[in-house]
Amino acid sequence: MPKDDLQVMRELMENHREGFALERHFYTSEAVYEHDIKMFWNRNWIWVGHVSQIAEPGDYFLFDYGPESVIVVRDREGEVRAHLNVCRHRGSRVCLEKQGTARVFSCPYHAWTFGLDGKLRGGRAMGPDFDPAEYGLFPVQVQIFQGLIFVCADENPPPLTGGLDQLLPLAAPMQLENLTLAHEASYPVPANWKLALENYLECYHCAPSHQDYSRSHSLKDPADVQKYGEALRTRSAAIGLPSEELDLTGPNAQAPGADVYWRRYPLLPGYQTGSEDGAPLAPPLGALTGHDGGATDLTIGILNNFLIYADHLVGYRFVPRGLQETDIQVAWYVRGDAKEGRDYDKEALTWLWHVTSLDDERIIRHNQEGVNSHRFAPGPLSEMEWSLSSFYRSYFRMI
Amino acid sequence: MPKDDLQVMRELMENHREGFALERHFYTSEAVYEHDIKMFWNRNWIWVGHVSQIAEPGDYFLFDYGPESVIVVRDREGEVRAHLNVCRHRGSRVCLEKQGTARVFSCPYHAWTFGLDGKLRGGRAMGPDFDPAEYGLFPVQVQIFQGLIFVCADENPPPLTGGLDQLLPLAAPMQLENLTLAHEASYPVPANWKLALENYLECYHCAPSHQDYSRSHSLKDPADVQKYGEALRTRSAAIGLPSEELDLTGPNAQAPGADVYWRRYPLLPGYQTGSEDGAPLAPPLGALTGHDGGATDLTIGILNNFLIYADHLVGYRFVPRGLQETDIQVAWYVRGDAKEGRDYDKEALTWLWHVTSLDDERIIRHNQEGVNSHRFAPGPLSEMEWSLSSFYRSYFRMI
Amino acid sequence: MPKDDLQVMRELMENHREGFALERHFYTSEAVYEHDIKMFWNRNWIWVGHVSQIAEPGDYFLFDYGPESVIVVRDREGEVRAHLNVCRHRGSRVCLEKQGTARVFSCPYHAWTFGLDGKLRGGRAMGPDFDPAEYGLFPVQVQIFQGLIFVCADENPPPLTGGLDQLLPLAAPMQLENLTLAHEASYPVPANWKLALENYLECYHCAPSHQDYSRSHSLKDPADVQKYGEALRTRSAAIGLPSEELDLTGPNAQAPGADVYWRRYPLLPGYQTGSEDGAPLAPPLGALTGHDGGATDLTIGILNNFLIYADHLVGYRFVPRGLQETDIQVAWYVRGDAKEGRDYDKEALTWLWHVTSLDDERIIRHNQEGVNSHRFAPGPLSEMEWSLSSFYRSYFRMI
Ligand code: FES
């Protein structure tokens, strides 16, 4: 009896060797990719932006991944909502502009018109039995943490509230609700999204692959994290930032996909932030009173990662476009009142994660090329790659 | 047990909800697309051109769709014939030029040579048992209605003769056998062919999507068709055109795929033909004595649509190139003796359906984008989209 | 029960009609293509170059096909070795440059470092139980015949030694170990690799398709091979070249994939080598004392073909890149001490197989286009295409 690609996937999952990389099939099968979108991306929280990007009622932007498109909009009442960007009549995209301000969303095909709340306002020539209430845009769930917007296409998204409640006191001094977007960039890489995410999840590759990053960040060497950790805690306290860690990942998470992780680690001596020369890049975030030379790793859900310096936040997403097409999306945020030119220089601000993302694009591409070999065999993970095993477990639980 | 894509298709067919759009699978599955070509396109009549395009013996043109290619040629005896453009030796394309004049078709690979009638003229080094009579080009069926050429790759094509016999008296005054090609254009759209055809089949989208068309054509509003219908019938009679309708579609068709539909409807006041300013574009067709300000919708088979004004005919085809690649092909014909520059202006003649096809390309593309979503759900059809249900039934019967 | 593509393939194999071409499915199915790489390309010998291209220890080049990449390198001890270019950690390509000189291969991702012999030299942070000896690069088999390098990704490659031992006395005077690469070219063709190989395997198409080749080579007409054969044997003997043939193909091969074929055939009168004007192109190879106006067809394994004139060798490979993407790779070699400009003119040397490959690209492309038709039916092979039947048998035995 022939096995289909999803059966093969399930058998590989059952036989997966703990502490080893994933099999080729997970990165090369179209059926697995489709399944990833349906079962993993459409049921997980995805970070899409910040409330400051849709400040006024009617402001919206689109977020696209795989074959999906989501409208993120501030409604009349000022609440952030999200809708599937698919007309309930015959399925056209309803909203075509990447961002803008709207009073309603009118489908470009036959003009079915939806309110900012997604409700359908009647439909021409639909006959007497037609009930517009049944044909509103499919709702997409929204969760906001200190201004950071997350969406989930599933009706029953992973429960994030508990974890975020615990996170709040640690993050509060940064006042992340008070940010402004300084720059966004997208680095397309011909690789499966999982290879791009895995690359972010481990710093085993940092020393050999990221010279610029490794000059300033201790994470590439666990011994350095230890060595400079104590001094950092003192400096963090001095600028008003608590040093507690929070690890609600894997078995500690409230449910699969509800992971929250927060940890501050030291930059190397001489570096106050993630700049080329170590000097500050922008005004301190929120209530912070200065620069402590640290960086916080923040993960919310499985797919969303942030790095928060004393003066800016960098957000990362690894957005699937096709089986072996992924956009590495990077966004830089500074304090809400910071002005380009006056308070920060965009080139300087974005330098580190621009050059680092270019490195990663190259690395991930060559990773996919090798994994495509029919003779590729997953090898053992190092002690610095424990987070990959954790990701695989989360992934297996949801697909 | 794993289900393959065609099983999924069959189950969706069985569970299709009458009066609703088709499921995503019909537009996203490679297996369904392959099946569409084999079971629907290769067994239906396809309009490919007009006899005037191959006026002399040896004149030919190619018509390609999906992975198929057909040679349409006038043979030595003056008869129009069609052959599959695939060598019976090892399968090379036999004819490479899109159009021309030939005495024979000689395969560019090993020079097997076929007459205009498709017969193989021997073969080098084929041994004593080889019978060339067994290896003529595969015949493609040909049907001609008033000069319009239709082909069907299947040996048992849908029986069109009965329907066309009924159509003849209605169309006769237009003398469609006396046409000349004024212009052809192709609008590639990244969408499944069915979405392109469906777009043509309904005018629910005309009012919101086609401003230029809607200014002159009543079809975008059934009430207008009524309102101006009677006056049109009088004007049509005055120029020698009967106003009878013919609806041999769906259950009225002689067999699946043998549909014939003919109906004249009014342009809006001030429009004598499908021009920007309402003025005539070319000399009246055939025996017509003037312009009546009407337009005839003509469908022959399932795939072929024509719009006939008093002074020109526009033909439409939605030709599959890949699962989500389709060419919207539009061809404009005028009376056989009309000369460009003297009797018609090409820009003016083609303006309406050029701008309308550009609109449609955009609409259909956005339709496919939305349908690709895993959460797309087919919605209810309006009263102005009954022809889609009819198309779905025809499609289901043949796949 | 649904059939998968490999089941369909097996049924078509069982029902294959001897003396006829292959069915469409073998050229259009992605699953068959994947299977071709795994079962045919990864288990057959592939010619990749000549020892002179890696003259010194550390010299290497990459050979890529399908999703595979092989490092061919001369190790410290001077032996030619081949390794799969896939890191045993998480699968990155290990070597990125197409050719160069290396002391070790250090993976660009996490810096696992492999010796020229493929052995892993430890790994950072891998824990106490990690044994580097288990994670050397996967070995690829190497076989060298008179300097020509062949590789096979399978641990049990077809046994070539017996056949090559028989070949040696026939080829010895040419001293193929003493060659230098004069030029390489790649002609990408949008067709399955089997259509490209089949094109090389028969000369039924030479007369109609290759005017330049047919002006000088008798193979396009078996009668000419006969007619001019005796005189060639005399001339070959005069320059020190034996005229024996060797046919260890198909049933004569020691095992599937272990084929060896060697036969010299005459050029037409006036041609001393494969030049445009018939004049010599380079100094005679090895111990040959002049030009005999002959050309030797050499096949080693199933996939590797050579044409050896008195003064140069041309090697051919038909390298799969995708289901319908193939690179026709051609390489020209001259005697090891020949210098461009002084001893040969590169334009003149490469002229014939450049123009002939351009012809072939066109022919093969149109062959694939026709074979893609759902109505393509494999036709009977001519008496000049017996080698295709032989290839099909070899292919069937290994897939
Ligand atoms: S598809 Fe949106 S109104 Fe028809």
Ligand code: FES
């Ligand atoms: S493929 Fe046409 S003659 Fe061989």
Ligand code: FES
């Ligand atoms: S993939 Fe090569 S060292 Fe990690």
